[in-house]
Amino acid sequence: MTFSLDGVRRRFLGRTGPVAALDGVSLEVAPGERVVVLGPSGAGKTTLFGILNTTVRPSEGQVRFEGEAVEALSRRSLRAVRRRIGTVFQQPRLVPSLTVLQNALLGRSGHWSTARALGAWIRPAREDRERVEAALESVGLLHRLGARADELSGGEQQRVAIARVLVQEPSAVLADEPFSSLDPALRDGMAELLLGVAARGRTLVAVMHDVGFALRHFPRVVGLRAGRIAFDLPSAQVTPESLERLYPRAAPGTPARKGGDAADVLACAR
Amino acid sequence: MSSPALADRPPARRPSAAWLAVGAFLVWSVEEAGVSPGALFSAESARGLSRLLRGLLPLDLSPDFLAVVGGAVLRTVCIGLAGTALAVVLAVPLGLLATPTLFRPGTMAAGDGPLAWLLLGAHLVARALLRIFRAVPELLWALLFVVAVGLGPRAGALALAVSYAGVLGRVYADLLEDVDPGPAEMLAASGARRAPVVLFALVPQALPGLLGYTVYSLECAIRSAAVLGFVGAGGIGQELQLSMRLFEYGQVSTLLLALLGVMLAGEAVSGLMRRATRSARAGGLPSAPRWLRLLAPAAVLGSLWGSDLLGRADVGLLRRMGRFAAQLLPPDLSPAFLRSLPVPLLQTLAVAGAGTLLGVLVGAALAPLASRGLMLRPRGAPGRADLGGVLAAAVHLGTRATLAVLRGIPEMLWVLVCIVAVGFGPFAGVLALGLHTGGVLGKLWAEALDEVGPGPLEVLDAAGASAAVRSLWGAWPQARPLVASYGLLRWEFNLRVSALVGFVGGGGLGLRLYNAVQLGFHQQVCTMVLLILGLVTLSDGLSSALRRSWLTSPGVRPEPGPGPIASRLSIAARGLSS
Numbered sequence: 001m002t003f004s005l006d007g008v009r010r011r012f013l014g015r016t017g018p019v020a021a022l023d024g025v026s027l028e029v030a031p032g033e034r035v036v037v038l039g040p041s042g043a044g045k046t047t048l049f050g051i052l053n054t055t056v057r058p059s060e061g062q063v064r065f066e067g068e069a070v071e072a073l074s075r076r077s078l079r080a081v082r083r084r085i086g087t088v089f090q091q092p093r094l095v096p097s098l099t100v101l102q103n104a105l106l107g108r109s110g111h112w113s114t115a116r117a118l119g120a121w122i123r124p125a126r127e128d129r130e131r132v133e134a135a136l137e138s139v140g141l142l143h144r145l146g147a148r149a150d151e152l153s154g155g156e157q158q159r160v161a162i163a164r165v166l167v168q169e170p171s172a173v174l175a176d177e178p179f180s181s182l183d184p185a186l187r188d189g190m191a192e193l194l195l196g197v198a199a200r201g202r203t204l205v206a207v208m209h210d211v212g213f214a215l216r217h218f219p220r221v222v223g224l225r226a227g228r229i230a231f232d233l234p235s236a237q238v239t240p241e242s243l244e245r246l247y248p249r250a251a252p253g254t255p256a257r258k259g260g261d262a263a264d265v266l267a268c269a270r
Numbered sequence: 271m272s273s274p275a276l277a278d279r280p281p282a283r284r285p286s287a288a289w290l291a292v293g294a295f296l297v298w299s300v301e302e303a304g305v306s307p308g309a310l311f312s313a314e315s316a317r318g319l320s321r322l323l324r325g326l327l328p329l330d331l332s333p334d335f336l337a338v339v340g341g342a343v344l345r346t347v348c349i350g351l352a353g354t355a356l357a358v359v360l361a362v363p364l365g366l367l368a369t370p371t372l373f374r375p376g377t378m379a380a381g382d383g384p385l386a387w388l389l390l391g392a393h394l395v396a397r398a399l400l401r402i403f404r405a406v407p408e409l410l411w412a413l414l415f416v417v418a419v420g421l422g423p424r425a426g427a428l429a430l431a432v433s434y435a436g437v438l439g440r441v442y443a444d445l446l447e448d449v450d451p452g453p454a455e456m457l458a459a460s461g462a463r464r465a466p467v468v469l470f471a472l473v474p475q476a477l478p479g480l481l482g483y484t485v486y487s488l489e490c491a492i493r494s495a496a497v498l499g500f501v502g503a504g505g506i507g508q509e510l511q512l513s514m515r516l517f518e519y520g521q522v523s524t525l526l527l528a529l530l531g532v533m534l535a536g537e538a539v540s541g542l543m544r545r546a547t548r549s550a551r552a553g554g555l556p557s558a559p560r561w562l563r564l565l566a567p568a569a570v571l572g573s574l575w576g577s578d579l580l581g582r583a584d585v586g587l588l589r590r591m592g593r594f595a596a597q598l599l600p601p602d603l604s605p606a607f608l609r610s611l612p613v614p615l616l617q618t619l620a621v622a623g624a625g626t627l628l629g630v631l632v633g634a635a636l637a638p639l640a641s642r643g644l645m646l647r648p649r650g651a652p653g654r655a656d657l658g659g660v661l662a663a664a665v666h667l668g669t670r671a672t673l674a675v676l677r678g679i680p681e682m683l684w685v686l687v688c689i690v691a692v693g694f695g696p697f698a699g700v701l702a703l704g705l706h707t708g709g710v711l712g713k714l715w716a717e718a719l720d721e722v723g724p725g726p727l728e729v730l731d732a733a734g735a736s737a738a739v740r741s742l743w744g745a746w747p748q749a750r751p752l753v754a755s756y757g758l759l760r761w762e763f764n765l766r767v768s769a770l771v772g773f774v775g776g777g778g779l780g781l782r783l784y785n786a787v788q789l790g791f792h793q794q795v796c797t798m799v800l801l802i803l804g805l806v807t808l809s810d811g812l813s814s815a816l817r818r819s820w821l822t823s824p825g826v827r828p829e830p831g832p833g834p835i836a837s838r839l840s841i842a843a844r845g846l847s848s
Contacts, residue, residue: 053732057652070652075659078652082734093725097747106726106743110734117739161729168733 001064002172002203003029003052008061009227010047021047023227024061031171034195034204036214036235039224040247045207048224049176052205053087054078066171083110086170088194090177092157094149101145103160104132107167128167135166139193155186162193172203180209191217211243288816299623302616303696303777310701315691322690325519335521338509339528345423346505346532348576350492353430355570357491358484360435365442367396369472371454372446372464396439403436405806406799407766408494409682410783412503413773414799417787418594419587426503427577430491441483442476449475485543492536496529500682501773501784504577506532507682511774514686530678594792601800602793611782615801618778621699622768626761628700629707632676636708637715639669643727644719644741662737669712676709681767685776699776703764714756715749722748758813765809769802 010022021044029035039045050056051063054070063070065081073081086107094103105120108128112120120128136142139159149157158178165173175194179187187210195217198204208214214221215235223230223246231242309315366372373393411429419425446468454471462470473480499507506529513521546559574580638644645666647659679687684702692698719741727744735743746753772780779798786794 055651055728055732063652072654073652074654074656075647079734079736082732085732087729087732089725089729091725093729095726095744095747096723097750098743102743106730106735107733109730109739109743112735112739114736114738114742117742121742164729164733 001028002031002033002066003027003205004064005051006062006064008051008058008063010044010051010056011059020227022051022058025224025227025229026061027222027229027232029172029203029205031203032201033220034198034218035206035220035222036218037205037207037222037224038209038211038214038246039230042226043224043246044227045224046176047227049174049207053085053174054082079110083168084171086165086168086173086197088158088161088165088173088175088178088197090180092154092161094152094157094160096148096150098149099145100136100141100147100149100152100160101129101132103149104136104163104167105129107132107135107164107169110168131167131169132163135163136160138166138196139163155182155190158182158190159193162190162197165197170202172205173198175204175206177207177209179213187213211247296623296627299620299627302620303624303700305624305697305700306692309692309697318690322519322687325517326523328520329524329527330518330520331524335524339506339524342499342506342509342525343528343532345576346495346499346507347492347536348573349423349426349430349498349503349505350488350495350536351569351573352427352577352579353495354434354484354488354491355573356427356431357434357438357487360431361438361442364396364400364435365439365446366468367393368400368439368443369446370443371451371472372468397443400436400439400443401807402803403432404440405436405803405810406433407770407802407806408433409498409501409767409770409773410799410802412498413501413784413787414594414795416502417792418591421502421504423504423577424579424587426495426498426505427574427579429498429503430494434487434491438484438487442480445476445479445483446472482544485540488543489536489540493533496532497680497682500680507680510683511686514683526679533678597792598796600793601796602791603797607794607797611798611801614772614779614782615805617696618768618772618780619765619805621696621703621771621776621778622761622765624700625703625768626707626757626764628704629711629760629764630757632704632708633711633715636669636673636712637719638738638741639665640673640712640716641719641741641745642666642716644737644745670716673709673712673716676705677713678709679706681706681771682774685771685774689775694775694777696777699768699771699778702771702776703768707760707764711756711760715753718749718752718756719745755817758817762806762810762813766802766806769805 005025005027008022008025009020011018011020013019023044025044025048037045037048047056051058054063054065057071065085068077068081070078070081095106101124105124105128108120108131109117116125119125124132133142133145136145139162141156141159141163144152144156149160152160162178173194178194179190182190191213194206195204206214206218215238219235220233221235221238222232223242225246230245231238233242370393373389408429411433412426415425415428419428449472453475454467457467457471496506499505499509500511502508506525510522510525510529513519513525543562546562571580645662647662681702684705685698688698688701688705692701722745726748727740730740730744768776768778768780769783770780772778772782773784775781779802783795783798786792786798
């Protein structure tokens with residue numbers, strides 16, 4: 001199993017006492033699988049994401065990545081695990097004053113010793129540079145290699161972030177609402193890129209808001225609600241009822257919620 | 271290899287002429303200031319330092335000496351408080367006069383006719399006066415006042431009053447200038463004169479800033495007061511200087527502890543005042559709680575009395591100051607004297623340059639270790655605690671403590687310590703400036719590294735990058751402008767100090783100045799003060815031009831309004847140069 005979560009809980013200290021962001025989540029993701037996590041705001045999607053990319057420690061329960069129990073790892077081995085997990089964040093999170101090339105190069109940063117990192121300032125190693133050029137080519141940004149990251153448009157920045165993950169060559173890719181900062185016209189092209197990253201047998205777990213898009217592109221759908229798994233189904237078996245458990249139908253007379261009318265969304269997606 | 275990418279590579283960054291000039295200047299500084307690491311690591315230096323270190327313990331806690339320390343602490347606080355109070359009295363009218371929106375032609379409140387021109391003249395004079403108050407270092411003001419009014423806390427309080435008035439007046443004018451012009455324009459449009467515009471449109475908007483900065487400068491003034499004693503202006507500094515010269519190192523460590531206590535108490539009191547004035551009415555104008563309103567005037571009166579400015583207010587005081595001022599003029603411009611100036615002047619520049627360089631090196635080495643984000647593992651991350659993590663935390667805490675000591679000891683005291691190691695001369699000045707600057711820069715830079723946008727650091731962390739790689743590739747590129755600017759600000763500050771380290775034996779212009787003061791060559795003093803004034807003004811102008819060119823380098827998107835960096839800097843600039 002790439003990821004295996006067993007009874008994971010995560011509590012945060014809220015204003016009125018501890019709040020459970022995740023409340024007993026068990027989940028297994030097999031190598032090469034493509035899974036999307038859906039859920040309304042506050043369902044615990046981002047916390048789940050942090051648990052998966054090993055930056056958030058569960059309050060209870062066990063997390064394994066490719067069979068290794070994350071909790072028991074030393075710092076060094078934890079870094080080795082993180083090298084194998086590529087992450088596309090909601091925002092591109094580029095270093096604004098560095099170039100496109102340098103930002104993409106940071107996909108390799110997990111492999112660098114301090115000396116190598118210093119060397120990369122002056123001149124990146126040949127193989128690193130070749131990887132970067134290949135990755136930038138596949139996201140169509142090779143011609144912007146020397147541009148500063150803060151000169152790029154939002155869509156271009158997110159493409160650099162995807163190139164960074166390509167350079168990293170991870171065995172699993174996590175994506176947290178990767179398109180929410182983009183306008184709809186850009187989303188489809190970007191989706192293709194993201195799914196392309198997950199080709200070559202890589203596992204892909206995406207956290208998403210856009211139900212229609214999720215159902216179109218991901219064979220397995222996990223519904224998260226109030227920190228618990230509401231359903232875990234192949235996308236063909238997702239019904240309006242199961243979606244309604246995530247996004248309850250708006251009460252009559254109130255404007256529709258962001259999730260829209262579940263049946264309509266489902267109809268659109270098919 | 272001709273991949274299409276190569277053609278589009280960024281142009282290789284060539285060192286610009288400015289950088290080459292800076293580099294050449296630094297190399298020259300190191301040479302000119304007689305930096306000789308050999309002297310530092312000689313047997314003689316080791317003997318001196320080990321005697322110093324062994325002498326620091328045990329503390330001298332004899333009742334007689336404790337009484338002396340208590341008196342010195344009290345006088346230091348009095349000097350700081352009285353100096354700030356007098357500075358505010360000076361700064362309010364000067365700051366108002368220096369506010370451009372009120373007096374420049376074409377602004378809303380400016381009328382026309384001869385009176386308007388007269389006021390414009392007064393406005394320009396006020397700005398020039400504030401500039402002079404600021405540009406002459408406070409220690410130099412103290413030296414001048416010691417001559418004018420005699421040894422003791424009186425000279426210290428007056429020196430602080432003048433030099434803090436320069437800073438406060440400028441800040442007041444800036445704050446009044448920066449408010450939303452809407453209300454003022456409305457009042458002016460309805461025919462209001464200056465006074466109502468100031469009272470009802472400008473001051474209410476600027477009040478939180480005005481009060482906040484005044485309280486902050488009280489804290490700085492108390493810290494300064496502890497140092498002024500090095501030229502005989504009373505307080506802890508005077509006792510420190512004395513004990514150091516008498517080789518009574520046990521007394522030195524007692525005094526240092528007292529100094530630390532005074533500084534911490536100053537910070538605590540000003541924090542308390544800030545909270546008290548801020549929280550009184552949320553959202554509304556800050557107002558002081560009753561205890562502060564009762565206590566403040568009493569404290570000010572007490573401090574004025576404690577710095578010998580009340581009890582025997584004699585007319586003779588003013589007459590003596592006037593006589594001294596008259597003796598300063600005209601400045602001595604005889605060729606023989608002028609010819610003797612370039613050597614110490616260049617030495618002063620070199621001490622500032624080499625000292626800043628050393629400070630930058632020390633700060634750069636320690637800042638990453640003092641950064642919380644890079645040394646401490648983020649809370650809530652998985653993985654087990656290991657020896658490496660514990661070790662990193664220990665190094666982090668140790669570095670922060672070291673930096674606190676480096677910057678807690680004033681430059682003038684560092685000079686005395688370094689003289690023990692390497693003897694009199696510019697090298698001692700370089701070491702002193704470098705150690706103190708390293709402590710300041712290490713802290714400021716660590717904060718700059720910790721306050722960068724967290725996004726890229728999280729990305730690097732998630733990709734498994736080590737702490738060193740995170741700091742190098744994630745934090746440093748973002749912190750660079752702020753880091754460079756802090757470095758420049760410190761250079762400006764160090765130039766002021768390097769002109770004075772000679773007072774206690776650190777080389778440069780200071781020694782000449784001190785001797786001229788002691789021997790009563792007041793016209794020579796005047797020439798050298800003007801020289802320092804010119805030097806400081808020139809270097810401030812140069813470095814603010816450099817800073818502007820960095821902050822608006824191509825590719826940096828202009829941020830709406832004063833960006834966080836720009837506003838942080840203007841605050842830091844005021845803080846550092848005061």
